[in-house]
Amino acid sequence: xxxxxxxxLRVTEAAVIRKRRILPIQGTVLVKVGQKVTAGDVVAxxxxxxxxxxxxIVNKLSIEARETKRHMKKKETEVVKKDEVIAENNPMIKWxxxxxxxxxxxxxxxxxxxxxxxxxxxxPQPLNLHAYIDGTIVEVIDREGVVVECPAAFTQGIFxxxxxxxxxxxxxxxxxxxxxxxxxxxxxxxxxxLIGGAHASMPVIxxxxxxxxxxxxxxxxxxxxxxxxxGKDLGVAITGTEKIGITxxxxxxxxxxxxxxxxxxxxxxxxxxxxSCSGATQIRAGVIRPEIxxxxxxxxxxxxxxxxxxxxxxxxxxRIIREPMFGRIGAxxxxxxxxxxxxxxxxxxxxxVSFADGSEATIPRANVETxxx
Amino acid sequence: xxxxxxxVVIATDCGSxxxxxxxxxxxxxxxxxxxxxEAPTTVEAPFEDVTKGVxxxxxxxxxxxxxxxxxGEKIITPAVGxxxxxxxxxxxxxxxxxxxxxxxxxxxMTGESAQRCALGGGAIVMDVLASxxxxxxxxxxxxxRQLRPDMLLLSGGTDGGTVSHxxxxxxxxxxxxxxxxxxxxxxxxxxxxxxxxxAKRVEEILGEKMALEITDNIRPTLExxxxxxxxxxxxxxxxxxxxxxxxxxxxxxxxxxxxxxxxPAAVGDIIERVAKKENINVLGVDIGGATTDVFSVFQKxxxxxxxxxxxxxxxxxxxxxxxGLDNIMRWVPFDLDEQDLRNRIKNKxxxxxxxxxxxxxxxxxxxxAREALRLALDQHKALAVGLKGxxxxxxxxxxxxxxxxxxxLINMMDLNLVIGSGGILSHAPRRVQSMVMMTDSYQLTGIxxxxxxxxxxxxxxxVLATVNEKAATDAFEHDCMVYLGxxxxxxxxxxxxxxxxxYKLTMPxxxxxxxxxxxxxxxxxxxxxxxxAQFEGNPAKGFDLGAGKxxxxxxxxxxxxxxxxxxxxxxxxxLPTDKKQRVATLTKWSKALDxxxxxx
Numbered sequence: 021x022x023x024x025x026x027x028x029l030r031v032t033e034a035a036v037i038r039k040r041r042i043l044p045i046q047g048t049v050l051v052k053v054g055q056k057v058t059a060g061d062v063v064a065x066x067x068x069x070x071x072x073x074x075x076x077i078v079n080k081l082s083i084e085a086r087e088t089k090r091h092m093k094k095k096e097t098e099v100v101k102k103d104e105v106i107a108e109n110n111p112m113i114k115w116x117x118x119x120x121x122x123x124x125x126x127x128x129x130x131x132x133x134x135x136x137x138x139x140x141x142x143x144p145q146p147l148n149l150h151a152y153i154d155g156t157i158v159e160v161i162d163r164e165g166v167v168v169e170c171p172a173a174f175t176q177g178i179f180x181x182x183x184x185x186x187x188x189x190x191x192x193x194x195x196x197x198x199x200x201x202x203x204x205x206x207x208x209x210x211x212x213x214l215i216g217g218a219h220a221s222m223p224v225i226x227x228x229x230x231x232x233x234x235x236x237x238x239x240x241x242x243x244x245x246x247x248x249x250x251g252k253d254l255g256v257a258i259t260g261t262e263k264i265g266i267t268x269x270x271x272x273x274x275x276x277x278x279x280x281x282x283x284x285x286x287x288x289x290x291x292x293x294x295x296s297c298s299g300a301t302q303i304r305a306g307v308i309r310p311e312i313x314x315x316x317x318x319x320x321x322x323x324x325x326x327x328x329x330x331x332x333x334x335x336x337x338x339r340i341i342r343e344p345m346f347g348r349i350g351a352x353x354x355x356x357x358x359x360x361x362x363x364x365x366x367x368x369x370x371x372x373v374s375f376a377d378g379s380e381a382t383i384p385r386a387n388v389e390t391x392x393x
Numbered sequence: 394x395x396x397x398x399x400x401v402v403i404a405t406d407c408g409s410x411x412x413x414x415x416x417x418x419x420x421x422x423x424x425x426x427x428x429x430x431e432a433p434t435t436v437e438a439p440f441e442d443v444t445k446g447v448x449x450x451x452x453x454x455x456x457x458x459x460x461x462x463x464x465g466e467k468i469i470t471p472a473v474g475x476x477x478x479x480x481x482x483x484x485x486x487x488x489x490x491x492x493x494x495x496x497x498x499x500x501x502m503t504g505e506s507a508q509r510c511a512l513g514g515g516a517i518v519m520d521v522l523a524s525x526x527x528x529x530x531x532x533x534x535x536x537x538r539q540l541r542p543d544m545l546l547l548s549g550g551t552d553g554g555t556v557s558h559x560x561x562x563x564x565x566x567x568x569x570x571x572x573x574x575x576x577x578x579x580x581x582x583x584x585x586x587x588x589x590x591x592a593k594r595v596e597e598i599l600g601e602k603m604a605l606e607i608t609d610n611i612r613p614t615l616e617x618x619x620x621x622x623x624x625x626x627x628x629x630x631x632x633x634x635x636x637x638x639x640x641x642x643x644x645x646x647x648x649x650x651x652x653x654x655x656x657p658a659a660v661g662d663i664i665e666r667v668a669k670k671e672n673i674n675v676l677g678v679d680i681g682g683a684t685t686d687v688f689s690v691f692q693k694x695x696x697x698x699x700x701x702x703x704x705x706x707x708x709x710x711x712x713x714x715x716x717g718l719d720n721i722m723r724w725v726p727f728d729l730d731e732q733d734l735r736n737r738i739k740n741k742x743x744x745x746x747x748x749x750x751x752x753x754x755x756x757x758x759x760x761x762a763r764e765a766l767r768l769a770l771d772q773h774k775a776l777a778v779g780l781k782g783x784x785x786x787x788x789x790x791x792x793x794x795x796x797x798x799x800x801x802l803i804n805m806m807d808l809n810l811v812i813g814s815g816g817i818l819s820h821a822p823r824r825v826q827s828m829v830m831m832t833d834s835y836q837l838t839g840i841x842x843x844x845x846x847x848x849x850x851x852x853x854x855x856v857l858a859t860v861n862e863k864a865a866t867d868a869f870e871h872d873c874m875v876y877l878g879x880x881x882x883x884x885x886x887x888x889x890x891x892x893x894x895x896y897k898l899t900m901p902x903x904x905x906x907x908x909x910x911x912x913x914x915x916x917x918x919x920x921x922x923x924x925x926a927q928f929e930g931n932p933a934k935g936f937d938l939g940a941g942k943x944x945x946x947x948x949x950x951x952x953x954x955x956x957x958x959x960x961x962x963x964x965x966x967x968l969p970t971d972k973k974q975r976v977a978t979l980t981k982w983s984k985a986l987d988x989x990x991x992x993x
Contacts, residue, residue: 045572069538072568074530085557129568134560134594137530139568179743243735255702255711256683257742273743274736303743304409304683304707307437342747343737343754364755365822365990368748386748 029176029271029309029339030392031283037172037313038158042165043149044068049160057151059186059296063166064149070126070142077120078136081109085136092138098128100140107138152184153296154315173290173314175271175283177237180299180310181249181259182267185213187234189295189314191288193217196239197278202227209233213295213312215287219276220268222248228266235267235297237287237312239279239347246274260300260308267299269310272339277347280339282391290314332390338373342387349391350375396861399479401472403454403462404853405447406656407434407485407645409683412443414450415853416458416478417868424867429848430454435641436487442641443487444648468648480860483649484852486656487639491515491631492574494542496522496566498549498558501781501799503587506612507548509776510586510620512697514627515655516544517684522565524549524558530565537569543635545571545581545603546623547595550588552613559591563598570602575638580604582630586611586623604634618780628654651860657686657697659855663869664688664812665695666858670866673809676835678766679849680815682706682745685765687773691802696777700769705762705817706745713738716764723968724760724833726979727753752991755822759830762817766834774801806839806884806939812874814846819875825917825986828877828955838884838964839939840928840948843877843955876922878953882960885936886967889913892933893961898950899927915982916959920952958986 047066057063078085094106100122107120122140129139155170190212192204198217205214205227214228216238222245228236247253249264271279295314302308332338332352340348350373359367360382368384375381402417402424412435416428430453435446448466455462461476462468469477493516497503500523508521519540522533545566549559566583573581582604585595592607599605606629609622632652636642646653654662660679668675668690677688683704688697702711713721718731737757741747749755781799813819813831821827827845831837850873858865883894893912899905901924910916920926928950930938940946950957962982969975983989 069570072531072534074534074565076530130564132560132564135557135564137561137564139534139564141568242732243739244732246739253710253714254739255714256708257710274739301743303745341744342740342750344751346740363751363990364749366748366820384748384750386746387750389744 029178029389031175031280031286032392033173033286034316035172035174036169037153037155037174038167038169039153039155040165040167041149041152042161043147046163047147049163049166051157051160051166053157053160055157056155057157057168058154059150059152061151062148063151063157063168064164066147066149067144068147070144072129073124073126073140073142075120075123075138075140076136077107077138080120081107081118083109083136086133088133088136088138089131092131094128096128096131099126100128101125150184152298153313154294170313171316173286173316175286175312177269177271177310177312178273179257179259180267180269180301181246181262182235182264182299183260183262184296184298184300185234185267186294186296187211187213189213189215189287189290189293191215191291193284196281196284199276200224200238205231205233207231213237213297215284216279217284218278221245225249225266225268229264233266235269235299237269237271237297239272240270240275240277241268243274257301257303259302260298262299267297269297269299269312272347273341275346280349280391282337287312332371332385337391338371338388339391340373340381340383340387341389345381345383348375350381353380355385396863397480399861399864401460401478402857402861402864403451403468403478403481404857405450405481405483406849406852407436407443407447407483407487408656409487409490410434412446412450412487413849413853414447414454415848415850416454416460417857417864419864423871424864426850426868426872428454428458429850430457434487436639442644443485443639444641444644447483447645447648470650480650481648482651482853482856482860483645483653484656484659484856485636485642485645485653490517490657491627491635491655492517492519492543493546493627494519494522494537494540494571495546496549496562498524498555498562498587500526502615503548503550503612505776505778505781506618506620507546507586509618509696510548510611510623511546511627512699512776513620513658513661513695514624514631515658515661516627517699517701522562524561533565534569537566537571541572541574542581543574544627544630545583546627547583547585548587548611548623550591550610551615552589552610554588556588556591556594559587560594560598563595567598567602573638575635579634579638582606582634584608584623584626584630586626604630606630616780628652628658631655651856654856654859656852657699659852660686660814661688661695661697661855662858663851663855663865665690666862666866667810667869668695669693671809674807675810675812676803676808677812677851678769678814678818678831679851680705680762680765680769680813680817683708685769685815687769689773689777689803691777691804691807694777694802696773696802698769698773698776700765700772703765703769705758705765705815706741708742709745709761710738710742712761712765712768715768720764721760723975724763724979725756726976726983727756728972728976729757752989756989758817759821759826763830763834766831770803770835774803777802805835805837805841806937808837808839808841810842810844811835811837812844812846814849814851819845819847819849823988824875824877824954825956825958826988828880828958829986829988832880832882832958832960833966836964836966837880837960838882839937840946840950841880841882842951843880843953844874845877846873847875848873876951876953878920878955878957879950880958880960881928881930881938881950882962882964883930883932883936883938884964885932885942886963886965887912887933887935893936893963894933894938894959895931896959897929898957901926910959910961912961912963913978914959914961915985917955917986918957918959920950920956922953924952926950926952926957
């Protein structure tokens with residue numbers, strides 16, 4: 021193929037960001053096209069069916085399953101209150117009468133005279149879908165959700181945990197290679213998105229949770245700390261639903277790795293601005309990377325995000341994403357077309373990267389990612 | 394079914410990340426795979442049309458072969474000269490493949506049969522529900538609600554057996570009202586393949602809410618499993634319901650000259666055909682980035698399992714979580730800091746397309762692969778079992794052996810051929826590395842032939858076999874299989890240096906190699922692809938090559954690109970726990986086989 025495609029993380033000062041906000045089940049859309057929204061606004065709502073409870077009344081009433089319906093005091097679809105009698109038997113001696121009461125407020129879902137099972141359902145729970153970013157509604161998908169759009173600075177991380185949040189950008193590290201310490205995290209960081217350097221240790225993350233920071237954006241963390249935060253070894257990178265008291269976004273990888281200068285400068289340059297971010301990551305088909313969206317005031321001269329990616333070409337900035345030079349950033353010098361033997365003896369497609377110090381390295385194309393703008 | 398007359402075939406496999414196309418042409422009397430092309434799969438945004446990736450991969454074949462296959466977005470049929478093809482066929486696992494939930498009355502009986510049926514149909518089984526699975530009713534309902542499967546399979550009860558347990562499961566499913574994974578506003582397909590006496594009640598409960606299909610009971614009696622009718626129904630529903638919701642599949646179905654089948658089902662089909670044709674026991678494995686599929690045919694019974702979270706990239710971190718650090722490190726011939734190894738594995742997980750650049754990185758990946766293969770086979774052995782709960786006629790010797798129903802069908806001593814597939818096995822820089830990875834993780838015993846799938850074309854050949862078996866078989870034998878050689882490994886344990894095996898090999902041309910090997914050795918002898926040698930092995934007392942402890946075994950040994958691997962490290966294979974000793978032992982074996990470049 022003429023082009024060499026490689027995964028890339030987007031780091032851009034100005035783009036049009038469109039977020040598709042879809043309910044998990046059909047519901048009601050509460051906004052209109054053209055309406056301005058802020059991150060916390062509810063744009064759509066659905067009713068999640070209530071929990072189902074099972075009651076086997078055959079055993080409780082000492083009856084046959086086929087007699088179930090006959091002993092019911094309440095019928096299917098009827099509303100019941102907690103502790104209300106829903107079934108009873110009719111013994112010869114009233115003293116032996118047994119009654120079955122509802123364990124919940126809800127409705128009778130079904131009564132089975134095959135299994136003697138009564139299913140009760142709790143009332144539905146409302147589910148609110150927030151806009152997530154400050155912007156304008158540009159599309160309404162009937163009964164499903166909306167598309168919110170805003171001009172923004174935008175950067176992606178490589179991995180994250182914790183869900184969507186918003187806050188004010190607050191740089192904590194002075195340089196991209198700085199390892200944060202707990203003393204760097206202050207009570208005034210409550211509700212803020214903290215921008216770090218190369219590494220955040222477990223005490224740093226704990227301190228950030230303690231001061232109620234909204235998020236930490238950092239070059240890397242150690243896997244052992246991730247295990248401690250989650251309380252388990254993460255087997256597959258599908259995240260975003262963790263309830264850990266903070267959103268954590270790593271931009272480079274696992275270990276202590278300086279944040280790419282471009283990412284660091286962009287985020288530090290937005291100090292004091294409101295941003296939305298999400299740690300949700302899915303590294304499978306339909307890749308989702310964590311992100312930071314910093315809405316801008318004006319949309320002038322912006323290009324839409326999520327467009328088709330172009331092939332790599334000489335001059336493009338790249339990040340090496342595998343040992344032995346993991347984390348180094350350089351520019352593509354050339355893209356030799358022929359397969360090249362590497363130290364493992366595999367024959368693969370490579371590229372030559374030149375670094376700021378003038379040195380060069382030949383790297384498998386699979387082991388770099390472009391830094392997209 | 395008679396073969397359809399074909400001369401030129403184009404076949405694709407639409408995987409989660411890559412769509413792979415191959416061209417098969419009739420050369421003389423034989424079908425050969427001649428060209429291949431690949432392109433990124435385009436099921437996801439921004440394309441959301443699987444056919445774009447298919448056309449791109451075919452376009453690459455056009456460029457390489459000079460054959461004009463496409464007229465715009467149409468495939469030209471039939472083939473005339475250097476234009477067009479006679480048929481286009483495809484498999485698919487894009488978008489995460491077919492994901493199913495199954496339910497039965499009793500977990501170890503109909504629950505297990507339903508699981509085997511869905512797996513054999515090419516599905517990933519998200520959960521198995523049963524009346525006695527230990528979960529309370531509301532927990533089952535909650536679980537069904539959380540899952541968003543593509544399809545459900547409900548079984549339960551033998552014909553004339555329990556009705557209430559089956560109806561109970563149907564009631565739970567109805568209350569949970571699960572939603573399909575793909576598409577909003579269409580009914581989730583469910584297959585009922587249980588007690589025929591409960592079918593009417595099941596229809597009353599589920600018929601309105603879901604797209605219910607009723608088929609023959611998968612367990613009509615305790616002694617008999619009847620999986621094929623339900624398996625065929627799975628394929629029908631996959632084609633006509635599930636795939637209709639996936640982007641571009643309506644177009645793809647129209648392009649194909651035969652029904653599209655799930656990728657693992659096609660691989661299973663070709664492995665089953667090989668076993669049947671050669672009358673041998675076969676084990677097949679496809680170790681991918683996210684999942685590892687294991688296929689087996691033992692005693693003519695086919696089984697497939699998928700270990701959904703054991704893989705070499707997306708799921709690599711889960712291999713560490715399940716196997717444990719010590720089990721991975723036992724295969725690494727150098728010492729490594731735990732934090733460093735953990736970070737490396739996580740970095741591979743978050744950047745799954747990267748490849749090892751240095752030899753030590755390659756050794757680590759191959760160590761992890763050994764554990765993924767081992768764990769996947771363990772899971773396979775647990776499901777590839779005889780039917781449970783059946784009455785067995787026992788002889789006195791059976792009674793002494795304490796055999797029970799439901800024993801694993803996988804007896805490694807009876808295994809004739811292992812076929813490996815997936816990047817880590819098919820593209821290992823040295824073929825002998827694949828041989829040793831499979832030997833180590835499966836602890837091959839007796840005499841076992843090994844092969845790898847050259848470019849992962851088993852799916853293509855599986856679907857092609859449904860229209861022309863000869864075309865599929867020819868390409869399988871000539872272009873798909875890369876024979877690595879044969880492993881000879883006696884079972885038994887001794888102390889290092891003690892006598893283990895005397896053997897005599899009569900090589901092609903009559904040269905005789907006669908040798909005595911001590912316990913704890915690995916030796917590789919050259920025997921090319923297509924060549925055979927006569928082997929006579931005399932194991933030491935306490936060791937068994939397949940003829941019994943200490944008994945002589947003779948056999949014809951097949952060569953391969955690796956050769957003959959004689960393994961006297963003992964079975965079970967026990968590796969030193971002391972770090973220094975482990976590194977020394979692994980280094981000795983690596984050198985003996987010239988396994989890695991820098992250990993020459």
